[in-house]
Amino acid sequence: MLATGASMTGRSHPDTAMLIAQITDLHIRPRGKPAYRVSETNALSERALDVVARLSPRPDLLVITGDLTDCGLAEEYALLRTMLDGLGIPVLLVPGNHDRRETLTAGLSLDSRQVLDGGFVQFVADCGPMRLIGLDTLLPGKSAGALCATRLSFLDRALTEAEGKPVAIFMHHPPFDCGIRHMDAIRLLDGAQEFAAIVARHPNIERILCGHHHRPIVTRFSGTIAQIAPSVTHAVPLDLSEASPSTFHMEPPAYLLHSFREGAGFVTHTAFVERSPGPYPFVLDADYPGSH
Numbered sequence: 001m002l003a004t005g006a007s008m009t010g011r012s013h014p015d016t017a018m019l020i021a022q023i024t025d026l027h028i029r030p031r032g033k034p035a036y037r038v039s040e041t042n043a044l045s046e047r048a049l050d051v052v053a054r055l056s057p058r059p060d061l062l063v064i065t066g067d068l069t070d071c072g073l074a075e076e077y078a079l080l081r082t083m084l085d086g087l088g089i090p091v092l093l094v095p096g097n098h099d100r101r102e103t104l105t106a107g108l109s110l111d112s113r114q115v116l117d118g119g120f121v122q123f124v125a126d127c128g129p130m131r132l133i134g135l136d137t138l139l140p141g142k143s144a145g146a147l148c149a150t151r152l153s154f155l156d157r158a159l160t161e162a163e164g165k166p167v168a169i170f171m172h173h174p175p176f177d178c179g180i181r182h183m184d185a186i187r188l189l190d191g192a193q194e195f196a197a198i199v200a201r202h203p204n205i206e207r208i209l210c211g212h213h214h215r216p217i218v219t220r221f222s223g224t225i226a227q228i229a230p231s232v233t234h235a236v237p238l239d240l241s242e243a244s245p246s247t248f249h250m251e252p253p254a255y256l257l258h259s260f261r262e263g264a265g266f267v268t269h270t271a272f273v274e275r276s277p278g279p280y281p282f283v284l285d286a287d288y289p290g291s292h
Contacts, residue, residue, distance in 0.1 A: 066096025077107025145173025
């Protein structure tokens with residue numbers, strides 16, 4: 001893993017786009033136990049990691065935005081560590097509401113540079129032309145997220161020290177309502193207004209990148225773009241009714257691939273884990289209208 005505060009400015013191809021893969025909500029379980037008796041999260045997560053590792057060009061970095069495990073068990077983190085050790089790509093991560101900080105820190109052997117004041121698992125990494133900031137929004141025992149004064153101060157300081165460099169913020173809990181009522185009830189709640197005020201003061205923030213909702217969602221937020229990555233495991237149904245139930249189903253899993261190049265900006269692609277038929281060439285049939 002890439003230690004907090006580490007720099008990736010010495011990339012082998014500095015003139016190419018910086019590629020950052022983002023996966024989220026792995027919900028790793030003890031071996032042989034699917035999540036909620038249905039979702040084979042270990043196999044799904046392992047497949048997603050394999051797809052990311054095989055991308056060409058290869059990502060410079062993988063960021064995992066929380067819910068690394070389902071229950072925060074030592075056995076779950078041990079399984080995840082085995083998956084990540086063979087990846088061959090630097091990894092940064094933040095916890096989600098299903099994680100436990102102390103078990104995560106021990107199970108993934110995070111060092112003192114990755115576990116900050118108060119035991120929060122956060123990071124600052126300068127990667128090529130960008131600064132990446134990871135925020136710990138975990139509130140133990142709760143599904144909703146929080147940012148206390150310590151974590152907000154960490155964010156404000158990391159943004160100020162970026163000195164105008166483009167920034168991407170990674171966090172588990174989204175700071176905005178999306179219209180799926182049962183998920184809005186467990187988004188970032190405590191500290192959300194203070195977070196929005198800090199973001200508004202820093203126009204160099206390119207993206208706020210989240211997990212938690214198990215759906216691809218994008219909105220404008222406090223002068224920038226906030227985006228939720230789809231899960232690589234199970235999905236929350238798209239139900240915008242007032243009485244949307246708290247359920248999940250099995251949509252095709254997906255991840256985000258972020259590209260940043262100076263002069264071209266920050267571009268995000270949503271990619272499915274599963275392979276589809278093709279590729280096929282765009283060849284017009286001779287009888288196709290307009291082909292003559």
